[in-house]
Amino acid sequence: MEFTDLYINGGWHKGTDRFDVINPATEEVLASVASAGIADADAALDAAQTAMADWAARTPRERSEVLRKAWELMTARLDHFARLITLENGKARADAMGEAGYAAEFFRWFAEEAVRADGMITHAPASGARIMVQHKPAGLAVLVTPWNYPAAMGTRKIAPALAAGCGVIIKPASETPLTMLALMPLLEEAGVPAGLVNVLPSRQTGALVDHMLHDPRVRVVSFTGSTGVGRKLLKSAADQVLKPAMELGGNAPVVVLDDADMDTAIEGTMLAKMRNLGEACTAANRIYVHEDIAPEFTRRLADRMSALKVGDGTDASVDVGPLVNADTRDKVAAFVADAVAKGAKVECGGTTPGGVGYYYPPTVLSNVPADADCVHDEIFGPVAAIQTFRDLDDAIARANDTEYGLVAYVFSGDFKRALQVCERLDYGMVGLNRGLVSDPAAPFGGTKQSGLGREGGHEGMLEFMETQYISASW
Incomplete structure (x- = not known):
């Protein structure tokens, strides 16, 4: 496997520890992957914060074009990503091809949504002031993804975050980190700036994510996984009053x-x-x-x-x-x-x-x-x-x-x-x-203990934005 190290600030880092990824069809070791620690998380947060300052200042159209390019590049390489998905996740070829195409489509959808963070200006009926409303990037986002969709659960979070103007640190599941690592050279080619997207595979998931959720620069946590783990993340997110997007269990x-x-x-x-x-x-x-x-x-x-x-x-x-x-x-x-x-x-x-x-x-x-x-x-x-x-x-x-x-x-x-x-x-x-x-064009999410917020659709980008209201008179 070509990409097995941590991806931080646009470069590959060996880390201090490694773990094995197993092929579920053969029970053989596919690759030895770097395991991120707290120092690696801090380096990724520093990189994302620096890169986001420039990215958020770019015009929506500039961000849109980068995402569109990512869609084009991934669509041209669906076979490659499908094979990686099958090797580390086990799903059949047809299913893996379906996931790869679905994953790529999030880049195209949010390329279109990046230019549609519409605000409004209205006239306050009682005071006569103008009500001006706009949407701004919320801040750094920590993305935690599961093993069942190694590509799609990452792109479903990365694409709206970038469309909104945010920098991200993604922690993929330990069972299936290879697909997300392989996506990074593609994003580089598409024009994503170094440091804006960082990937931290780790066997220390709990400690690593909890540390990042207590960093004041982080403002959003997006998680897909079990309701039990989601509850724990929500408790950690409460300490910093983070904006949570939780796609949890189902029945x-x-x-x-x-x-x-x-x-x-x-x-x-x-x-x-x-x-x-x-x-x-x-x-x-x-x-x-x-x-x-x-x-x-x-x-x-x-x-x-x-x-x-x-x-x-x-x-x-x-x-x-x-x-x-x-x-x-x-x-x-x-x-x-x-x-x-x-x-x-x-x-x-x-x-x-x-x-x-x-x-x-x-x-x-x-x-x-x-x-x-x-x-x-x-x-x-x-x-x-x-x-x-x-x-x-x-x-x-x-x-x-x-x-x-x-x-x-x-x-x-x-x-x-x-x-x-x-x-x-x-x-x-x-x-x-x-x-x-x-x-990708529909708001994905549940009620009750199946989660908070929505992924996909127009709502998916707004999960990574804050609404700002300006009161003015003229």
């Missing part, structure tokens, strides 16, 4: 009404469940199917899932690669064992294969009881847990019965009825007759 329900088009429901559920092997906060976790159509739905879903080819994702014919590590695989297996012990039926899959690699087969469970562990926690794997319902009000109540509120999916042939169901679901996003909601 996505799929509600399949009796009037749903079966082909659409199966295709949508497959996409919502199996995109990224189910290792996504948006993945379908609880599937509620009207009892009149449940037998056909279950049979057809099991047929589709069992037909998927499992193997090393570098093979283009493979549909399903390994999970990211042994702990994730073992947790998925434990969810299945618990559900079966409580009465669920295995329609396909359900057995951990032997041999090398962190594999788990696509699995469909029917008759999943309400007290199964997988109903209340993210499965984060290729397991579809099906329950049935008769009364729609009951299905909606069950769908909402969770501390999470990231995304839900609804399938129905009656558009009016479907929209009524969507509005009753307490989720930040709903896929209506679609198994995919993620889009």
Whole structure:
């Protein structure tokens, strides 16, 4: 692997310690990567602060052109980034190519948004003063990204931060740092100034991030990951009253009404469940199917899932690669064992294969009881847990019965009825007759304990800006 050191102030630094990155398909060491310490964090903060002074002073169009160039360069190298994603994350080639294209698109979207930080001037009705409102860069941003989307979770934060005029320090997941490190030469080529973006892989994640969140120059923390870790970061962020953008856990329900088009429901559920092997906060976790159509739905879903080819994702014919590590695989297996012990039926899959690699087969469970562990926690794997319902009000109540509120999916042939169901679901996003909601042009985020703020859309850039109001008379 070509880029395995810390990236600080536009240069590569060995650091004082290193850790191994493992290929989940072979369990072999891919690379030895530098592990950042506190001194490295301070150097990155110094660099970002210096670089931001010039970057924030540039015109929006200048920032826009750099981001546009980054999109062009990354789009031309999707194969390269997809291969890196597969090697360190495990996802199949087609899935990795999809992520690489999605990741690049954030640069294009925020290139367009960089010139649209619109303010306003109004006339105060009572005082007669003018109300002038503008948006300014918030300050340095610490970005903490997960392993399930090594490219996209980084670009989804870097692009809006740069569009807003901010400098950043990104801490990628220890399982998958290589993709983000490989992105840095591309950003250099696009014209991103040295020091504006810094990458700090580290095995000391907690101490490193906490240190940065207590530096007075940092004004934004953007995190994607579990709700438990998000709570800890919010507590640290409170000490400095930082602006938090938190995209946290999910427990996505799929509600399949009796009037749903079966082909659409199966295709949508497959996409919502199996995109990224189910290792996504948006993945379908609880599937509620009207009892009149449940037998056909279950049979057809099991047929589709069992037909998927499992193997090393570098093979283009493979549909399903390994999970990211042994702990994730073992947790998925434990969810299945618990559900079966409580009465669920295995329609396909359900057995951990032997041999090398962190594999788990696509699995469909029917008759999943309400007290199964997988109903209340993210499965984060290729397991579809099906329950049935008769009364729609009951299905909606069950769908909402969770501390999470990231995304839900609804399938129905009656558009009016479907929209009524969507509005009753307490989720930040709903896929209506679609198994995919993620889009750089849309505000991604949840309610309840699934997070704060939004990524993507126009809102994504505003997370890295502060609103300033000027009162004047003329």
